[in-house]
Amino acid sequence: MPVCVSPASFPPADKPPLDVLICAPRGFCAGVVRAIDAVEKALALYGPPVYVRHEIVHNKYVVESLRRKGAVFVDELDEIPDTTAPVIFSAHGVPKSVPREAVTRRFFAIDATCPLVTKVHREAEVHHKRSRHVVLVGHAGHPEVVGTMGQLPEGAISLIETIADVARLLPPADQELAYVTQTTLSVDDTAGIVAALKARFPDIVSPHKEDICYATTNRQEAVKRVAPQVDAMIVVGSPNSSNSQRLREVAERAGCPVSRLVLRAEDIDWSLFGDIRRLGLTAGASAPEILVEEIIDAFALRFDVRVETVSTADESVFFPLPRDLREQATV
Template sequence: MAKPPLRILLCAPRGFCAGVIRAIDAVEKALSLYGPPVYVRHEIVHNKYVVESLRKKGAVFVDELEEIPPTDAPVIFSAHGVPKSVPAAAAVRRFFAIDATCPLVTKVHREAELHHRRGRTVVLVGHARHPEVVGTMGQLPDGAVLLVETLADVERLAPREPDNLAYVTQTTLSVDDTKDLVAALAARFPTIVGPHKEDICYATTNRQEAVKRVAPEVDAMIVVGSPNSSNSQRLKEVAERAGCAISRLILRAEDIDWSLFQGLQSLGITAGASAPEVLVEEIIDAFDAHYTIEVETVSTADESVFFPLPRDLRVSGAA
């Protein structure tokens, strides 16, 4: 029997952003220069496929520095950033530490530190326990950062000096949710100081805009990414809010629940900033086995951002 037709709208931009590419390249460059093992604190990026690929090459992922034995091997901090206590602990143990924090996360860290030096209490808009949030809060002394996750949190906020506040945000949030939270903060605290340029990174914004364009036009939407990836989860939520009846976050083709994707005429596909293009292609191939597909790319922005490797790897590479 002939396969039914399926129009696939492929979001662009999608997949790896400059910060993720930099972090993965840092691990691979360290492996190339120094050989295995290369230790990585936490997942270098939130994607199981990427982590397993690097593990096979000799990367050793740990939750905390205490798990690393005495070593001269490189110890890399993930793209999400770390509290100041982590590089301090690495220095005490004389580790060869390499910081692969995304430069856009580092920007948020510096903003928070600047506000603190100017005597302001910092309000962080973000998700509790996310590694990026833990890292940002860990730039300042305990109590110097107040975390808000919901509008209810904003209502409950009771800073000691309500007229002397500033806010920063996690880089991978929903643009729309963050806009609402920032508006609520400004309504309650009219003198609150915001960043000169919004903290949500270009890649998060661009991928969400592409989903907003595609989601209303398709029967179902697939976001390629890991469940623990904040920006991937936000893409799924954006698709749902844009009116897509079926929106699913899927890591691999083997995870597709085909009972949800029967009788489709159109399908949107995007990928979180930590998901490699090979997984997008894998999922397209899976649908090609069930449908006669026609793939069309819907582009909403061009991306040309590039971040160089951490300095230690550049210097070593040049040497």
């Protein structure tokens, strides 16, 4: 029996040209690779289930892939039955109350917090021990911010999100001040907030080294280079990914007429891209390269695509697996 196929399912015979400028670096950072590898190594060593508190990284594709392999994602530890299976904490970090609960329940807990987030936790603790009140620059409700605030006792840390928050800040009058930041913020936005903090509190203590991580900075710099050269920019990433959202904002502020965050090719609104001749493409730090390739393939069905990589930095950062998994792997 003949099959009736709509002409729309075939690519046009004479496709318009499209230059795709791919940002580099893009996609997975060392902390994300470490966290995903931790879940996969635990599954290989112990078999399913492996419990993971919160999404291991903010990417639906990654989470669903690990779920199919036997990972069980929960919001809180009270959703986990009594078990000897591994329980992994996500790359975003957790409040101190979470590992305490894990010890109480005798869980085999594995901490996959990104080492650069752990650095911020340690900074906050040091400031607190030195009797400083800590100001955290970050986004309320983000898991990393919840984890960082949960390193200190209630009231020992104040969260600010904007320059306006700096004016409203009322820290304790009898304490020195210090600040730390979420690792995935906009570099430019954070610089403005920090400048306002220093203007109002000239003696505030700064981090020894920038808290915004190398991967966030590098990906934003690549977008700044590409965005003014293209008609549209696509950032591959999940809506709940802070670093991905910041990339979209950076592209917009750099003058790109159309800047969109999409999880994968099926989410593209093609009405926005019909007349473009140059497309910028990048991916957030929790988005796998396979989704970038999927986006390119989708455009190649509609355009005569020529791909060019625009590189602004080389990344060679590597973080080893959490100690418990390294020790088991060598047995």
